[in-house]
Amino acid sequence: MSDRDFTKTSGETVYEGKIISVEKAQYRFADGDEITREVVHHPGAVGVVAVDDEHVYLVRQPRQAIDDPDCLEIPAGLLDKEGESPEDNGRRELGEEIAKQADDWEHLLTFCTSVGSMDEQVHLYLASGVRDAPDAEPPDEDERIEVVAWPLDRLDEAIAATRDSKTLIGLLLLRNRRAKSG
Amino acid sequence: MSDRDFTKTSGETVYEGKIISVEKAQYRFADGDEITREVVHHPGAVGVVAVDDEHVYLVRQPRQAIDDPDCLEIPAGLLDKEGESPEDNGRRELGEEIAKQADDWEHLLTFCTSVGSMDEQVHLYLASGVRDAPDAEPPDEDERIEVVAWPLDRLDEAIAATRDSKTLIGLLLLRNRRAKSG
Numbered sequence: 001m002s003d004r005d006f007t008k009t010s011g012e013t014v015y016e017g018k019i020i021s022v023e024k025a026q027y028r029f030a031d032g033d034e035i036t037r038e039v040v041h042h043p044g045a046v047g048v049v050a051v052d053d054e055h056v057y058l059v060r061q062p063r064q065a066i067d068d069p070d071c072l073e074i075p076a077g078l079l080d081k082e083g084e085s086p087e088d089n090g091r092r093e094l095g096e097e098i099a100k101q102a103d104d105w106e107h108l109l110t111f112c113t114s115v116g117s118m119d120e121q122v123h124l125y126l127a128s129g130v131r132d133a134p135d136a137e138p139p140d141e142d143e144r145i146e147v148v149a150w151p152l153d154r155l156d157e158a159i160a161a162t163r164d165s166k167t168l169i170g171l172l173l174l175r176n177r178r179a180k181s182g
Numbered sequence: 183m184s185d186r187d188f189t190k191t192s193g194e195t196v197y198e199g200k201i202i203s204v205e206k207a208q209y210r211f212a213d214g215d216e217i218t219r220e221v222v223h224h225p226g227a228v229g230v231v232a233v234d235d236e237h238v239y240l241v242r243q244p245r246q247a248i249d250d251p252d253c254l255e256i257p258a259g260l261l262d263k264e265g266e267s268p269e270d271n272g273r274r275e276l277g278e279e280i281a282k283q284a285d286d287w288e289h290l291l292t293f294c295t296s297v298g299s300m301d302e303q304v305h306l307y308l309a310s311g312v313r314d315a316p317d318a319e320p321p322d323e324d325e326r327i328e329v330v331a332w333p334l335d336r337l338d339e340a341i342a343a344t345r346d347s348k349t350l351i352g353l354l355l356l357r358n359r360r361a362k363s364g
Contacts, residue, residue, distance in 0.1 A: 002251060002252070003326060004242070004243065004244040004251040004252060004326050004328075005244075005251045006244055006246065006251060008246075008249075014197060014199070015196060015197035015204055017196070017204065017206075017220045018220055019220060019299065020204070020220060020222060020299055022197055022199065022202070022204065024199075025246070027246050029244075029326070035246075037246045037247065038199045038200055038201060038202060039246065039247045040202060040222055040247070040299075040300075042296070042299060045298070060186070061186065062186040062187075062188055062211075063297045063298065064188065064190070064207070064209050064217075064219045064221065065219065065221045065222070065296075065297060065298060065299055065300055065301050066294045066297050066301055066303075067190075067301075068297070069184060069186040069187045069188060070184070070186060071297055073297070078298075109345075109350075110345065111345050111346070111347055111350055112247075112248045112345050112346055112347065113295040113296040113300075113347050114224070114247075114295040114296060114300065114302055114347070115245045115247060115248050115250070115253055115255070115345075115346050115347075116201075116227070116245065116247060116260075117201065117202055117222075117224060117247055117300075117302070118222075118247055118295075118296065118299075118300065119247050119248055119249075120296055120299070121248075121345075144185060144186050144211070146186075163291075163292065163293050163294050163297075163303075164293070164294055164297050165293050165294065165295050165296065165297075165347040165351065168291075168293055168351050168354075169347065169350050169351060169354065172351065172354035172355070172358065173354065175358065176354065176357065176358070176361075179358075179361060
């Protein structure tokens with residue numbers, strides 16, 4: 001057992017919100033030391049790097065938390081449907097957010113957004129051969145989402161234009177793949 | 183004015199914690215629509231991609247929020263000292279966490295960890311020419327941090343071994359630079 005191993009000994013929900021909640025929990029290390037930590041619980045999310053031969057499909061949308069009306073992101077959504085797998089969630093979001101579909105889905109990686117504070121995980125997928133989904137669900141009206149077909153030969157400009165963690169990781173992985181294959 | 187522009191009209195702190203707080207706030211769009219959002223406020227952080235000619239310096243540490251005793255990360259710290267710039271914070275963390283110093287500091291980018299929920303920003307720096315800092319502050323005993331000198335020629339393995347957003351972004355940017363220069 002390493003001196004970094006710990007077990008949770010107790011926890012109390014100190015805030016219960018609509019999407020997130022906050023828990024104040026106690027942990028004990030193998031050597032007996034005890035610490036208290038605040039943990040933000042989050043349902044998790046799915047992000048989709050959606051490409052066809054010439055474009056990666058991005059969205060611009062208002063993000064109140066970071067005071068940005070035009071946040072540039074890959075299509076994404078909360079993992080908030082009981083029993084839905086991350087990949088199925090990604091397929092649904094691709095239809096709802098940008099009215100596209102894709103046959104070729106690959107799990108790129110799953111990452112944690114803020115390891116010191118929050119348990120949010122984002123499952124990142126690469127969806128290739130993206131095409132119009134005529135029967136896709138229309139987006140919620142209040143989502144105020146603009147779809148941007150970003151040329152793949154200007155990928156570096158998209159990386160420079162976003163501040164969003166899932167979009168940076170997704171586009172940097174895409175750039176590495178394209179550098180390797182081309 | 184775009185239909186995505188919004189202004190905050192009111193807000194109330196619904197949880198005040200040690201590091202984070204939660205605000206329930208109201209926003210109004212240009213067309214008059216109003217929405218309520220929960221926002222987690224976070225002080226922000228600094229992450230350092232610290233390299234010498236052969237290594238990138240990483241740390242392993244316990245992260246209760248994601249239930250991981252051995253989270254592999256770049257050196258980092260909270261922006262919790264009033265009046266300290268992000269770069270000075272990075273210099274201090276490099277000394278405190280891994281007892282190193284560097285003369286060459288470059289701001290890589292600043293990103294948002296979770297744009298839908300939280301205002302946390304992480305300022306990422308590249309510190310080159312890293313060397314021992316004999317007069318560095320010793321790390322807090324309770325930090326339980328193991329320093330890992332990771333060989334640069336095995337950078338892809340570090341990228342595959344971490345789940346942490348700042349570490350993924352930092353190491354992917356480092357890999358792209360090395361690919362371009364080599």
